[in-house]
Amino acid sequence: TAKVREGVNLAAALRVEKVFPPILIHLIASGEKTGCLPPMLERAAQTLSRDIERRAMGMTALLEPLMIVIMGGVVLVIVMAVLLPIIEINQLVQ
Numbered sequence: 001t002a003k004v005r006e007g008v009n010l011a012a013a014l015r016v017e018k019v020f021p022p023i024l025i026h027l028i029a030s031g032e033k034t035g036c037l038p039p040m041l042e043r044a045a046q047t048l049s050r051d052i053e054r055r056a057m058g059m060t061a062l063l064e065p066l067m068i069v070i071m072g073g074v075v076l077v078i079v080m081a082v083l084l085p086i087i088e089i090n091q092l093v094q
Helices: 002-006 010-017 022-034 037-093
Strands: none
Touching (some): 002 010, 010 022, 022 037
16 A cells, blocks of 8 residues: 555554454564564465355355255245146136
């Protein structure tokens, strides 16, 4: 960002944006203070990657039962579309 070009440290510039997770900003600030920014950025990337993977697995776990319920509803509609006319014809015959 422009603030980094002006001389503001990276952690402070990212903190202002309110887009990045606090753990990322904390790791960047630690890397800047210790002079080990590249390893800390690598660590932050791994941490965020694991977090995203965990969230994706959670979404998948929720999506599977939802899809089963939706498919059950579709099957129910198809069965009712076939059976209702048969039941109506049966009632007319009686």
